[in-house]
Amino acid sequence: MKKILDSNLLNHYIKKHNIEQIFDDEILKYAQLHFYQKEEYILESEETLEYYYLLVDGKIKIFYPFENGKSMLLKFYKDFNTIGDLELLKNIPILCNIDAVEDSYLIAIPSDILREKYFNNIKLLHHLVDSLSEKLYGTINNSSYNFVYPLINRLASYLVAHLTEKNYVILNSSYLEIAQFLGTTYRHLNRTFKEMESKLIIKYDDKKIYVLDIKQLRELSKNIYIKPL
Template sequence: MKKINDKKLLNYYIKKHNMDDILDKDIIPYMELHYYEKGEQVLIPKSNLLYYYFFIDGKLKIFSLLENGKSILLEFYTTFDTLGDVELLKDRPIVSNVEAVKDSYLIGIPTNILRKKCYNNPRFLRFMISSLSKKLENTSNNSCYNLSYPLINRLSSYLLEHITDKDYIILNSTFNDISEFLGTTYRHLHRTFKKLENNRVIRFDDGRIYILNKGELRRLSKNLYR
């Protein structure tokens, strides 16, 4: 993580997302612009939440590790959102893993400052209630998708979320990790990849996954994880 000391850029993001309508003016001097590179961990479970984050640009992946060592994909962040709502309110260690899928910018506010200054701010509290409600709904929906939809739909949606403007994907996760994210086995995942390749939707070449038919991939994805 890098702290970006650019007040002009910070103020641009604050105005762009109307954050001054959520927070009191005396909070703004404590706001910091943080930059995370692709593949970098933003939040690590069981560690203390030092910053309450507003995600403002890039792409994040949120997932949870289970007691049996497996992991479950919860959500992707691609638009303005927050990290640390439960941890901030409950004063508890971080619950879920958060990883940057693309280079990402976040605005962080020290949690000790927020707890002192924002609990009496009804605008901020209403914002947090709305944020938590949306997260609960999305998590519930994604869990239902993993139980209800065939793997080819879940995998297509997963791949679609990793596409860059170059129309190919370099997966940082192993097949074992991806199978755990999608709630399946390594063998089933491998067979499903081969099916997409045989149907000329994708092509593997030199460690990259090239998207040959983005329209078909989008149709198969059914926007499950968006």
């Protein structure tokens, strides 16, 4: 991790993401800008939350580690999102591992200062409630959908959620990341892409998926869209 001592860049991200709507100027005076390189870990399970983070540029992944050494991918975040809501609110150790998928910038605010001085701040409390509610909704929605529906339905839902007006999808995530997100393996995902292509629903060419039959794709998606990566 590298602290970026560039107030202009920090202010650029604050304005770009309307962070003044989340924090008062009194809180923002403590804000720092941190840079994480691709594949660098940001937070590690069981550590103490030193900073409350706001992802302002880049891409990160969140996964839950189990005692047997395995882990479960929970979510990818790209561009603006927050990290450490639950740990900040409950003052508990970090629950999940978080890594940078690509070079990423995060605004960091010391968690101790937020707890000690600003836990009665209405804007901060509203932000925490909204953020936790959105994450809970996304987790329940995606987990339930992955559990109930076959992969072809989940993949169709994912494609519909990313569909452009020109009826194609540009995949900004790797096939492995998409497979993890949809709760499957790379091989199963690849077979399902080929199955959809054989049915003339899509045609895929590396990172671009052309939709040939939008009606059939929407029917497969069950109109329940997985929250995107």
